[in-house]
Amino acid sequence: MLTSLVIDFPVLASIAITLITVACYQLAVNQQQKWQTIWLNPMLITITVLVPLLLFVDINYQEYSQATYVLNLMLEPAIVALGFPLYQQLRQIKVHWREIMSILVLGIIVVIIVSFIMAMTFIKAPEIAIALSLKSVTTPIGITLTEQLSGDSSITTFAILIAGLFGALLGPAWLRTIGVNSAKAQGLAIGSASHVIGTAVLVRVSAEHGAYSSVALILSALLTALISPWLIPLLLQLFT
Amino acid sequence: MKNTLYTLFAISISLLLGKLAHHLLAGLPASLYGMVIYAIFLQLNWFSAKKVTATNQWLVRHMGVCFVPAGVGVINHFQLIQEHGVALIAIIFSSTFILLTVIGYLSERLLTKPVPNDENSSEGKT
Numbered sequence: 001m002l003t004s005l006v007i008d009f010p011v012l013a014s015i016a017i018t019l020i021t022v023a024c025y026q027l028a029v030n031q032q033q034k035w036q037t038i039w040l041n042p043m044l045i046t047i048t049v050l051v052p053l054l055l056f057v058d059i060n061y062q063e064y065s066q067a068t069y070v071l072n073l074m075l076e077p078a079i080v081a082l083g084f085p086l087y088q089q090l091r092q093i094k095v096h097w098r099e100i101m102s103i104l105v106l107g108i109i110v111v112i113i114v115s116f117i118m119a120m121t122f123i124k125a126p127e128i129a130i131a132l133s134l135k136s137v138t139t140p141i142g143i144t145l146t147e148q149l150s151g152d153s154s155i156t157t158f159a160i161l162i163a164g165l166f167g168a169l170l171g172p173a174w175l176r177t178i179g180v181n182s183a184k185a186q187g188l189a190i191g192s193a194s195h196v197i198g199t200a201v202l203v204r205v206s207a208e209h210g211a212y213s214s215v216a217l218i219l220s221a222l223l224t225a226l227i228s229p230w231l232i233p234l235l236l237q238l239f240t
Numbered sequence: 241m242k243n244t245l246y247t248l249f250a251i252s253i254s255l256l257l258g259k260l261a262h263h264l265l266a267g268l269p270a271s272l273y274g275m276v277i278y279a280i281f282l283q284l285n286w287f288s289a290k291k292v293t294a295t296n297q298w299l300v301r302h303m304g305v306c307f308v309p310a311g312v313g314v315i316n317h318f319q320l321i322q323e324h325g326v327a328l329i330a331i332i333f334s335s336t337f338i339l340l341t342v343i344g345y346l347s348e349r350l351l352t353k354p355v356p357n358d359e360n361s362s363e364g365k366t
Contacts, residue, residue, distance in 0.1 A: 025305040043304050047311040054315060061315045068309040075310075078303035079271035080251045080258065083278030084296040090283055099350040107343040115335040122327040132331055136339055139310070140269040155328075158317040161310065162329065163336045174337060175344045185347035193339040197311075200304045210300065216343070218272050225267065 014067040017059070021068055024049050041169050041201065079196060082214045085203060089211030092184075100188065104219050107192055108227055111136050116235045126240065127152040130232055134224065135159035138195045141221045149232050160195070167194025168201040187212025192220040247295035250287040254278035 028042035054064055065072070086093075093100070112133045119129035130151025134142045139160050146156040171190045180186060183206055190198040191213030199217050203210030251274075258274025265273075281287045321328065 021308055022305060025308060043307055043311060046305075046308045047314070050308070050312050051315050054312070061313060064312055064315075065309055071306050071309050075306040076255055076271040076274070077248075077251050078299055078306050080255045080274040080278050081296050081299040081303065083254065083275040084282065084289075084292060085300065086275065087279040087282040087289065090279065096351050100347075103343055103346045103350065106346070107339055110342050111335055111339040114338055115331060118331045118335065122331065123324055128324065128328075132328075132335070135332060136336070138269060138272065154317070155320065158314065158320055159328075159332050161314060162332045165311070166333055166336050167340060170337075171340050174340060178341060178345065180344035180348045182348055182352045184351045185344050188347045188351075189340045189344035192343050193336050197307055200307060203300050203303075214275065218268070218276065221268055221272060 014069070017064065017067040018070055020053075021046060021050065021071065039169075043197070043201070044165065044169060078200075082196075082199060082203065082210065085207040085210035086214045088207050092208075093211065093215055096184075100215065101219065101223075103188065104192060104216060104223055105227070108136070108220060108223050109231065111193075112224075112228060112231055113235065116232065116239075120239045126236060128155055129235075129239075131155035132159050133232060133235075134228060135163045136193055136195070137221045137224045138217060141225060145225060145228055149228065161197075164194045164197030168198040171198060172202070172205070183208040184212050188216045191216025195220070243291045244295045246288075247292040247299075250281070250292055251278065251299075254281065 024046045025042050028040060028045035031045075032040040032042060050064075054061075059067075115132045115135065116129045119132045120126070123129070127150065130149050131146050131153065132155065134145050134149075134151070134156055137145070137160070139157060142156045142160045143153045146153040167190050171194060172186060175181075175186050175189055180189065187202060187209045190202050190209075194201075195217050199210060199213040202213045254277045255271065255274040257277045258272070259270040261273040261277070262268065262270035278287070282289050282292070
């Protein structure tokens with residue numbers, strides 16, 4: 001595996017591509033700190049710069065993904081590091097665990113039903129409806145569940161990514177607009193709608209935001225895995 | 241430097257145990273098990289929260305860059321968007337906002353009651 005990786009794509013090119021990615025990201029971080037606007041989200045900026053660039057120099061996604069292998073390798077430890085803000089808020093979270101569980105269960109049921117019905121109404125394909133219903137969890141869980149329920153998992157991957165970016169970028173502003181200002185509520189909402197992408201953005205705001213977002217991320221994944229295998233077949237029956 | 245190594249060691253141990261948990265229990269991905277294990281070990285004081293604070297904060301501040309490769313993956317889905325048009329994006333967009341609204345609104349209502357102050361609750365906070 002590793003040898004094919006090295007032969008497939010030259011080492012120097014890989015280093016260059018990784019450096020461009022990191023440099024672009026860091027530049028966006030600096031600009032965002034200067035201008036303080038959500039549109040300069042470093043993740044979004046880096047992706048919007050890189051996609052046309054890759055198309056222009058004719059590097060396909062597989063090659064890019066191999067070249068930035070190092071970043072992918074750091075993804076798992078970075079997610080583990082979210083355990084620290086979680087630990088900091090553990091006491092507060094324990095006090096509210098019943099409310100948190102009920103809110104998340106309700107939210108998950110609502111989002112599965114709404115996504116499924118909208119997809120069946122406008123696109124009329126069950127495999128897409130299943131995929132879209134499972135977009136509010138972290139990618140590995142979403143893919144596993146979609147395949148288990150015979151949905152189209154390439155759509156799940158895309159939908160999870162877009163839901164992550166939408167929620168991370170626009171979520172905080174939207175929540176403030178509807179009067180949701182506490183770190184707890186913002187954290188739970190964004191963690192459950194935008195999983196780990198939302199959490200990565202939110203943890204920069206405060207440790208409390210990050211902790212609640214991490215809790216929502218973990219519990220949503222678990223609860224969706226428990227709820228979807230009976231809720232989705234039920235919805236399928238209603239529509240076919 | 242010593243604390244940086246300590247933090248990386250603590251995270252690696254948690255991740256390895258997370259992988260083991262994923263292997264044995266399936267369910268959550270290994271990294272999420274690792275996150276929970278890391279939080280528990282910090283709580284039990286098996287890992288020193290004091291020693292991991294600085295490096296951990298640095299890691300968490302910069303973790304966004306690790307998601308860029310996954311994000312660039314949209315490049316593979318242009319055809320998907322062409323096929324299903326704006327409906328796909330519109331559904332993802334609106335259902336995400338409905339979820340944000342439901343959870344945000346209920347949490348704001350139910351969780352912002354004042355919590356009885358525990359004397360130890362400030363322990364480990366930054």
